[in-house]
Amino acid sequence: MTLTDIAIQNLRRRKGKTTFLVLTFVLVISITVALNTLAKSMHDDLQKSLTQYGANVVITPKSEHFTLSYGGLSVPGVNYEVKQLNYDSLARIKSNPDLAVSGIAPKIIGSVTGAKKRYLIIGVDFPNELKMKPWWQINGRQPGDQEVIIGSGIASKENLGIGSTLALNHQNYPIVGIMEETGGSEDNGVFTNFSTSRALTGIDSWSMIELNTAQPNKTAAYLSELLPEAKVAEISQLVQGAKESVDRFSNFSLITSIVLGVIGVLIVFVTTYGNINDRVAELGILQAIGFRRRHIYSILIREIVLVSLSGGVLGYLSGELTPILLGPIAFQKTVSFQFNPLIALTAISASLLVGIVSIFLARRAISLNPLEALSYI
Template sequence: MTLTDIAIQNLRRRKGKTFFLMLTFILVVGITVTLNSLAKGMRDDLQKSLTHYGANVVITPKSEHFTLSYGGLSVPGVNYEIKHLDYDSLAKLNNTPALMLNGIAPKIIGSATGDSVTGEINRYLIIGVDFPTELKMKPWWSINGQLPSEQEIIIGSYLAQTENLAMGNALELNQKSYPIVGIMQETGGSEDSGVFTNFNTARSITGIDSWSMIELNTAQPTKAVTLLSELLPEAKVSEISQLVQGAKESVDRFSSFSLITSILLGIIGVLIVFVTTLGNINDRATEIGIFRAIGFRRQHIFSILIREISLVSLCGGVLGYFIGILTPTLLAPIAFQKTVSFEFHPFIALTAISASVIIGVASILIPARRAVQLDPLEALSAI
């Protein structure tokens, strides 16, 4: 019979204590893996949203701003040396593979005057876009009607409501009527008050002959901002962080909470295993004395104890890991309204199981050292 066989037999004879120790490892590893799997799922979901949907970099014309101050009071300043985004800017962007672009959506943005239904003269926001690329970048846009052709427009839901306009009506812009062929559903943004059309119609309405804004979706927005600042010196390049800052901060806080909780659970696990094994070894003093009396050396006793806790922690770590990666698939839709798919991560599995074994071995070092130092005669005298 090998030392491993002896260790297994010892565990079988103490089913209650073995189950308690294994349950400790299952809970510690399971909760840790669950929290970190949820954090990883939230990070991946956020990164996927940033990568595939919406713009994360905005390019606008650069302008110099002069702030005025008189008598110690600041007054509104003026913009000067306003530069323009020429149409060849798109070619530069498309010919730069390092930007890793997933989408590009230029815009012509201006204004036009027109008579409202009440007879007042209103100023309308005109937005010229390429609808196929714009709808791909903004999948939340929903249009009732059809996309506009030349000299046709789409209006936002709020504008349609306040002006009492519907599809088939016409909107007067700069003393010319444009038929309304669609109404954009409410988005909660500036689109609700906008007038949308294609580039040629937007140029004829506003008189603007350059890009007012270019929105980009790139896999690496921070790197793209640096490259674009050199590629387009006449432009101001900004990374859109405000839109996702709240979600990113929530994910970061949850990730920090998961890390701190994992550390605390590891410490608690060490203490529980230490106290349990210490009491277990005190109860096994007679058994250890018998082993020593029949010829077992101290290193044999130490090896048996190490193998026992290693087997328990290994099994507990494996079971805890699989419970930990299964739980988020059930918990995430309820707690976070997110779907976390079941995925086996070899690195996380190896880390969790190794940590479980390390916790077990570290917890038993002091009790095992005390066990091998027991006097066999004193241990046998209790029989």
């Protein structure tokens, strides 16, 4: 019979205490893993939303602003030294491998004279624009050269529809689509492609470049150096509330994990110490019949390794499965199972470390003289 066989037999003889220790490991680790898995899932969902929907970095031409002050009152001034956002700016962004850009949408924005008023002209790359703005819904088709799409506000106010024409700069442009109401400035805009917008507005540079990136902070800082002629701004207000909620839950998960970890460690230490003290006579008999202290240490370490390893593995698995079952009920979100090697390794290693340390804390009982140990019988 090997030392491992002896350790297994000892665990079988003490089923109650063994089960209690295993459940302690399972409970602490599963709750910790479940909370951290939920926090990570919420953070990933936020990043995914930022990546898939809408721009989070906006690039505009840099300008200096002069403000007038009269008697301590500031009044709007003028912009001067307005720099152009040349077309090569877009090429520099696209060719840079360090930028984690998942979507890019340049624009040419200007105004032109119509039959009765001036219209806002927005030249866009429709495939990229619609990818970044899925809430844009167009009735009709995308415009070609010398064709336009109008916002719902213009269509309703001027009684225009698909097939009508819009007079711009004393020339009629066919309307091939109408954008559904968005509640924004798009409702009163006229959309077309780049070549037509250049011809209408006479603008020969980008008015704005919108980017979608998974790392808006780093991207904005990097682009500020890459494009000195541009003003780079991160749109953080749109996600500030969601980010704060995710951060609060992450902090709650961390604090709860620490508290549970401390409680679990104390329970394991106290239980293991008590178990070994209860087995002083048994350990004395083992030494009396020829077992060395290193053999006894080895048996006890094998016992706690089996217990803590089982508890660590079961705790990790239950911790990963709990969010899948309770996520739709408690958090109104679906969490898919994803094996995380780092979390698994950390959870199992921590349980093994706690178990082994608890054995050495009870070394006094193991170090007793065989005759002194036998006196406990």
